[in-house]
Structure formats: structure tokens, C-alpha cells
Amino acid sequence: MSLDELSFRLRSTFRLSLPAFKRTVPFEALNLPGPARERVERLRESHDLSAWSRCCNVQDWRESLYALDVLSRLLPPSLPEGRGLEVGAKNGSMLPGFVTAVKRGCDAVELDAHRRYLWGSTRRVYGEAMARVFPDCRFIAGDVRSLEGPWSVVTWWLPFLTATPLEAWGLPSRFLAPLELLTHVCSRVVPGGVVFIVNQGEAEHELQGRLFREAGLDAQSLGKIESVLSPFIKPRFGWLWRRSSG
Numbered sequence: 001m002s003l004d005e006l007s008f009r010l011r012s013t014f015r016l017s018l019p020a021f022k023r024t025v026p027f028e029a030l031n032l033p034g035p036a037r038e039r040v041e042r043l044r045e046s047h048d049l050s051a052w053s054r055c056c057n058v059q060d061w062r063e064s065l066y067a068l069d070v071l072s073r074l075l076p077p078s079l080p081e082g083r084g085l086e087v088g089a090k091n092g093s094m095l096p097g098f099v100t101a102v103k104r105g106c107d108a109v110e111l112d113a114h115r116r117y118l119w120g121s122t123r124r125v126y127g128e129a130m131a132r133v134f135p136d137c138r139f140i141a142g143d144v145r146s147l148e149g150p151w152s153v154v155t156w157w158l159p160f161l162t163a164t165p166l167e168a169w170g171l172p173s174r175f176l177a178p179l180e181l182l183t184h185v186c187s188r189v190v191p192g193g194v195v196f197i198v199n200q201g202e203a204e205h206e207l208q209g210r211l212f213r214e215a216g217l218d219a220q221s222l223g224k225i226e227s228v229l230s231p232f233i234k235p236r237f238g239w240l241w242r243r244s245s246g
């Protein structure tokens with residue numbers, strides 16, 4: 001048994017966690033540079049961010065503002081009724097951005113939810129605390145393949161497409177199943193619903209395109225995703241797949 005497999009099994013067995021200790025801050029604590037601040041002011045005019053200061057630390061604000069900026073520009077303006085899903089939601093740090101952009105109840109699923117921080121709390125308690133702040137939202141510890149949906153809008157930031165990032169995140173190789181995961185998620189999307197995927201780097205973007213084609217799904221490349229609110233250094237690229245409504 002590999003070390004990654006052993007430690008994944010151990011943390012999935014010993015799940016007890018200390019509570020989520022978090023230093024939540026108001027938007028004003030962010031100290032954003034000019035263009036980013038202007039963009040956030042516009043987002044605050046069009047979206048209700050009032051709950052965020054109850055659940056976001058500085059990192060959550062940065063990731064969620066980035067998510068809100070990108071999703072509010074790149075998702076179709078009209079979506080069918082139904083729940084949202086964020087795949088690979090880590091500790092729920094992007095959930096405020098997602099929920100605020102899609103304005104509906106959302107599920108956030110994370111396979112490695114029992115991963116523990118140095119101070120003894122797990123991702124799960126952070127994700128659950130985040131989900132509790134927003135009506136009709138859930139943080140689910142588990143494999144997205146165990147969920148049946150249906151969903152009308154799915155976001156998927158940085159799926160594992162190759163072994164290297166999966167290993168870097170300390171996950172066992174059996175979880176490398178990009179085509180199966182993509183097929184599972186897309187098959188649970190309602191007519192007219194969408195799957196929005198962001199990949200890191202051009203090579204991954206191309207690989208994602210190949211997976212869509214292998215799955216027989218006609219997705220649209222969104223090209224490079226720019227955002228003045230991006231806290232990330234490496235370039236990111238997007239795909240949007242929409243289930244036909246007829």
C-alpha cells in the first residue's frame with residue numbers, strides 16, 4: 001500500500017476535528033490595489049456580499065471575490081432552476097463567491113475533506129461552517145461520484161487530469177479518473193444546465209478539451225481567464241459545457 005493510500009485511509013477513519021478557528025474580517029480589511037478595489041465596488045453594487053464578513057478570512061475573501069468576478073462574467077445570464085455544485089471544494093473558501101454568483105442552494109463536495117490542519121481542525125469543519133452561513137447550502141465530505149444531483153450549474157476549479165498534481169496533493173492514484181468524473185458530473189446536469197471548468201496552463205486546457213471530446217460532449221473553450229482579482233500566478237483557462245434544453 002502506498003504512503004498516500006495509507007494516510008488517506010487513516011485521515012478518513014479518524015475524522016474527529018477541533019472546531020473551525022477562523023479570523024473573519026470585513027471587506028475593508030483587504031487592502032486591495034486600485035483596479036481590484038474598483039472591480040469589487042462594482043460587484044458589491046450588483047451582488048449581496050453582506051454575509052461574507054461573518055464567514056470569510058482574508059484568503060476566503062480573495063478566493064471568493066475571484067470566483068464571483070469570473071462567474072458573474074462567464075456563466076450564461078440565465079440558468080434553469082436547480083441546485084449548484086462545486087466539485088473539489090477544498091475547505092469551502094470559494095463557496096461564498098459561487099453562491100453569490102448563482103443565487104441558489106449549492107452543494108460543495110470535497111473528496112479529501114478530513115485532511116487536517118496543523119492546529120487540529122479538518123477541512124470539513126471549515127466547509128460545513130461556511131455552508132451554514134448560506135441558505136440551503138451543504139458541504140459534503142466524499143467523492144462526487146457518490147452524488148446523484150441533479151444540478152443546474154456546476155463549477156470545477158482545477159480538476160486533476162494527470163498524476164502529478166494528484167500526487168502533489170497527496171491523494172492515492174486510484175482517484176485519477178478524469179473521464180469517469182467528467183462523465184458522471186455531466187450526466188447529472190439538467191437540460192439547459194452548465195458545467196464550468198477551469199484548468200491551470202495551456203497543456204491542461206487542451207487535455208480537458210480532449211476529455212470532453214472523448215466523452216462525446218461539445219464544450220466551448222473560454223480561452224484564458226483574466227481577472228484583476230486573481231490571487232494566482234499561473235495562467236488559467238476555461239471550458240463551458242451546456243446540456244441542450246431540447
Ligand SMILES: C[S@@+](CC[C@H](N)C(=O)[O-])C[C@H]1O[C@@H](n2cnc3c(N)ncnc32)[C@H](O)[C@@H]1O
Nearest residue numbers: 087088089090109110111112142143144157158
Ligand atoms: C487541484 S485541487 C483544487 C481545489 C480547489 N478547487 C481550488 O481551486 O483551489 C482539486 C481538489 O479536488 C478534490 N477532488 C479530487 N477528486 C475528487 C472527487 N472525485 N470528488 C470530490 N473532490 C475531488 C481534491 O481533493 C482537491 O481538493
